[in-house]
Amino acid sequence: MLKLELRPQESQVWRYASPLLALAITVALGIGLFMLLGKDPLRGLQMFFWEPLKSVYALGELMVKATPLLVIALGLAVCYRSNVWNIGAEGQFVIGAVAAGGVALLADKETGRWMVVAVVLAGVAGGMFWASITAWLRDKFHANEILVSLMLVYVADMVLGYLVYGPWKDPAGYNFPQTKSFEAVTQIPRLMSGSRVSVGLILALIGVAAVWVFLFRTRAGFAQQVGGLAPAAARYAGFSSRRALWTALLVSGGAAGLAGALEVAGPLGQLTPYVPAGYGFAAIIVAYVGRLHPVGMVFSAVLMSMFYIGGELAQSRMGLPKSITGVFQGLLLFSLLACDTLVAYRLRWQSRRV
């Protein structure tokens, strides 16, 4: 009989092996899923795990999708390590995109290249502003940040919808709900021609280093995490819990806003009702699969990006529904949560005794 036994100390090996096992289980379940749908499982897996890797162009696309996921997840990792449960990164992403788009719309033919910096900063500010609503309500009224941040996602979607259906609608856009295409000066510079990879990727990698240093090498980062791990110890040490709350939400809001700006001034090039692509929610999975560790999240962001691209390919080439992406993301998260049991517990065979 299989038996779960509490480990005296958490297993360091399984902390890192658990995401790998979860991935293996996801693949196995995926094979079963393809077979049930009457599709060739090998071809299905190919869509998810080979096609996104097979050429320089494909790799570039992989990075294009991984970048916003990584940027948002970095902010969320700071947040979750501080025991602040910001579930609304999607909303902060949208408002970041709206703010960045609003600034981008101000540009005309004569505007200088500096405009792109303003666009990005506006995005960061927008995300921070949206997250600060949650922080303020939590600080002032002890409102639950999970609910508030999640609800604000829908408000953000409404704000975006109002603008693109209303005041910001492109007069020459045949009444489509979209703004005019942004001027070229607002475009996030690309790294090389022939690929859509932008400097956003560099920003994301700088973010990885910055978050690592902040979390593991600075007093502020230490204080931030103690607040999450043991609030009474933080109070004893004199670390302010309000400061931790605000830092967590402003950092994650700013990161999500940055991702929004990079997206709207990058691949999208205009505001449409389709700006929210679920990156803010997928980044929660990225953060957890990456163990809330900046380096781990690089890998999980790439993996999640593969699921996005694989899902699209499976849709166009195999006629599978679009929701396959979400199914894979969900499978991965659930497998991970199950596998994490092994961090604290071990399996033992035990002969059945009476």
Added chain:
Amino acid sequence: MHSPEPARLSLSNITKRYPGVVANRSVSLSVRPGEAHAVLGENGAGKSTLMKIIYGSVKPDEGEIQYNGQAVHIRNPQQARALGISMVFQHFSLFDTLSVAENVWLGLDKSLKLAEVTSRISLKAAEYGLDIDPSRPVHTLSVGEMQRVEIIRALLTEPQLLILDEPTSVLTPQAVDKLFVVLKKLVSQGCSLLYISHKLHEIRELCTACTVLRAGQVTGVCDPREESNASLSRLMIGAEPPALTYQDRQPGAVLFEVKNLSLPKEDQFGVDLSQVSLQVRAGEVVGIAGVSGNGQRELLYALSGEDTRAQAQAVQLLGQAVGQSGPDQRRQAGLHFVPEERLGRGAVPSLSLAQNMLLTRSEAMSQSGWIHTPVLQTQAQKIIDRFNVKANGTQAAAKSLSGGNLQKFIVGREIDANPRVLLVSQPTWGVDVGAAAQIRSELLALRDAGCAVLVVSEELDELFEISDRLYVMANGKLSPSIDRKDATVAQIGEWMSGLWEAHAQA
């Protein structure tokens, strides 16, 4: 071999291994019906694991358990209770917002009506003289009363074997006497007791047999009434505890002063502080006695800076008004604090010892807030060496240490900072004899070095051992100070019930 009456409980060759450590190595223990049996041992000696094995929450790797002569495998606490084994834990598992009856109701396996439970509680309470009102909400109870609830809950299962884990650590001397009357009555009715404690005089008063554990092994089985403190200590720690070298010293200037501190409680289960005044001078140890839950916690929050609602003038540190400064500022001014809760307040459970240095020490930090990890390691190693902390290096997680060793580390961390004023709450709570003696002598050494030390403790013995002056706290008020030389246990015990005003007038 068959005796006419089989042992109530008999363990033979119980072994329990955890990776890297053997918690119990071939432990045998036998409790006769109607016997009060003490289990004595340092923290980390394997007492808790052994009790958990008996109570069914841990499975042994090897060995056999016989209960009333029958071999049994106890799989879980429910089964243990069905067999007639009950346990009163050191830490109460009661819900503050529920009534006594509702709390007891929750713990019972069988489905009974609340009214039935209430009447059963009253019956049990009357039978054993455990005075309690079943309808009172738990948060209005004193700690002694909460323990009564736990005991009644255990008694309702009609146990044949009652396990008590350090039951007197939260009681006034008078309450301990009351508890012992109940326990002795139980024993006289044939119930067996397993009594875990490190207080040798209690064991000698209550128990007729004693099994001593050291490092997971049985080092002796004896009749405690025939042993001396020294011989029991030898069995328990392999040596006699070092005697304290205590010398009278003339205290210096007042370093720490509280003036008329009144604070409303922060939450509904707290205690209002009213008109608390005290002084601590350089080179003296001042003790605050009292049953916990009488405002000590709230007072320490206000003194350490974790609660900054006080008036600035109400707390004075080296002549500075610090009532509204945070813990960080007070620390920089020379005030260090060892809190009562080690895990979760004094240390972050999941972080390493080295990282835990950062909670109160800033030597490893540069001006810009950059952490120098090598400095941190050396600092932590120094404390581990100086205070004999048994730990798996500076990278060991705080929660992997036994309570006593973690306490040594935390006390060490604060002493090593060379404080001008040190506040210590429950310095040796749940700490084994050897470590407790070490912590006390370190506190005295700090006093002799001219530090002002304020100790809040529930253990009167300890306060009498190390304090120069004593205060007593009751109902959020602080008694006048009394020199230790003039104080008696009986008088302090009375003051614990808040009766010093009558005394002062008399």
